[in-house]
Amino acid sequence: MANQFCTYETAWCPGCGNFPIIDCLKTTLEELGKKPNEVLVAAGIGQAAKTPQYINTNAFCGLHGRSLPAAVAAKIANEKLTVIVNTGDGDSYGEGGNHFIHNIRRNIDITHFVHDNQIYGLTKGQASPTSMLGLVTGVQVDGNINEPLNPLLLAIAAGAGFVARAFSGKKEHLIDIMKQAINYKGYALVDILQPCVSFNKVNTFSWYNKRVYELKDDYDYTNKINAITKAMEFNDKIPIGIIYKENKPTYHQKNKILSDNIPLIDKSINKKIIEDMFQEYI
């Protein structure tokens, strides 16, 4: 049977890491038994951010860097929606850096898949927040001199309850991580390493493929100190899998209005309550 989430022709370069990621997302949603109208895929702007254009779900293609605020608000509106943000490293960690930090603090039950190719693709090859030191680009002509951001470390430090890394070249593993992230109750970050075949000539498919290794069952992702150490590993070896996981109260559980599990969109009050409010001014 054809996957109900498949629809549209894409504008990505042949060999782009976005292809396996969107394939895995479609498979994940299908295998989780979701229906297209129950899912909202939100994005900002960028190559990865075109994901909602190419998948048959509700789609919110917002502004550059601003996918998280819109996505979390949609979840506040209707908790029955499965809300997923698929967008890039520039969108998530650069333009949207402030939203990244503060939505971890909110812990709204959404999933954030960051397509991390360590480069700006849509604007044709400038350094991204995760670009490695020394990367030469049309702007960083003498090589990138700014420390790359470690999104996993930042997320753990900010208090995220689900922090994982995956690689677009390990599809089965990616699907497994995607499922766990979507099922996690709270904000889940998955930093997905992916090659950019056109603009990142350093961090290629084989560069990642040589380095990534799957975390085994003996790795305790509930131990924060372990997780911090693991999150810092990004050199000859790069761990993929769940780096840190902790159950914590979600925004909906913490918020007095939302904690009754009735979607906000279905709540209403009668006029009498409003009219009573006028009385205190008389």
Add this chain to the structure above:
Amino acid sequence: MYNLLIGGAAGQGIETTAAILEKLLKTSGYNVFSTKDFMSRVRGGHNFSLIRFGTEAIHSHSNVLDGIIALDDNTIALHKDNLKETGFILCDANLKTIDTRAIKIDLNTMAKKLGNPRVSGSISIGAVLKLFGETLQHINTVVPQFIKKELVNINLTAMADGFNCTEKKFAHLDGQYSNYMLISGTKAVALGAIAAGLKFYTAYPMSPSTGIMESIAAKSDKAQIVVEQAEDEIAAINMAIGASYAGLCSMTGTSGGGFSLMVEALGFSGIAEIPLVVIDVQRPGPATGLPTRTEQSDLDFVRSASQGEFPRMVIALRNQEDAFYQTIRAFSLAEKYQLPVILLSDQYLGDSLATIKTFDIKNVTPQKPLTQYNDREKYLRYKYTPSGISPRLVPGKTDQVVIVDSDEHDETGHITESADVRNKMVDKRMKKLKGLYHELLEPDFIGREDFNILLIGWGSTWGALQEAVTILNEQNKEKYAALVFGDIFPLPKKLLQEKVAQAKAIINIEQNATGQLAKLVREEIAITFADSILKYDGRQISGEDIVNEIMRRK
């Protein structure tokens, strides 16, 4: 009509004293109008409230005083020149003033004797009630509205003590306003939003807009509203848009600086056709400007903010009734035409309290997006229609998928670069303005039908213009009228053209330095303004100020 000033340093309790006193006066039957003049500091400096009350309608503050309640010497020094010869200065016995109008009371000693130095404000209230021939009959019902339960009794005693240590000086006047509301512009906006069906309010704190968020938060439990303090204004507006996309009646609010950060998302609401209500409570700019003061200098900005072209609506709030009813209307227009509606308020209107008829919401029915789709055709979020308005479904409420895009898009909502689709989509969006034009409300016309001098203003100078036109017509050989715009962009032109044709001279009166309304009017119709009265010192123009300025320039 009487006019009182309560002044002192920040932290001395002026706000609570004024709030209790003005409510007592309103409860006694007076029409009350009060304003605040506060510095951007938590302690020290000089702050004051003006409370004007009488038996007739009052729409503006006045700087001519019948009484000063001075909590420090500085207040007396700064304001005694505005005090009438027959006026009084109520102050503590320890203040240095030798003004013959001073009524010195041992406020601090009396308060200490009662066991709490902070009740001196209540002693003053008691004394003022006596001075104006009032009774203590309403203090038992009014005081608990403003004072913590455990402190109510001591404050009631303090009021009685103050009442007993002064003599009546002015006559009580019988007013008919005891059943009216006494409410600020800020609170009226909050209640308007709630009445419109608000479910989500998000903002980043910024004076003078924060009071709206606090007022809604105070009612969030009863009204089932989620209030979320955003990490910045960019997040706030994008959250409001995301919630609106998902079907919630949502709103954000800020002042000019925060609005500057929201600008890109304003255009997003425009192209993605997601209903959005934003309130800009103006303060003097640019940049940080004068944070706690007032100005009308964002009109040029908000009517053109954001790149590209898209339909929008700007409504200026003129008074506390507008603040309520126009906020409701903003939600309804935003939903109906699927566009951003910007409400323009300012510090003066937000912080002023006026006496108005109790809000009536019998005819208010919140507009909602569609929750059903039975059409046999494929659902198209951006379907071309004669009105330009496409059916708006929300995600998850039907079996359709809803696709919205900040890129130019086709009818389905998907990204496109087709020249043909681009033209059609721009036309579709702009076509919505045709419907909107029919909904525009003409400006308020004030004054004599047979006028020859026409004053033109907008927003919160409405009250001052009301008063000015009345005084001018009483005093002058010339005949005056005013047009005050609420709906301001797109500019309603019918009444304007009619009245302009009759005017011998036209004067624009605005709280900005460049005459932004005059500029907008001249874009639409060819007229010459004989004069401009422009005020940009951060303090609101009063009716008297307008009269004096017109007389001075004659």
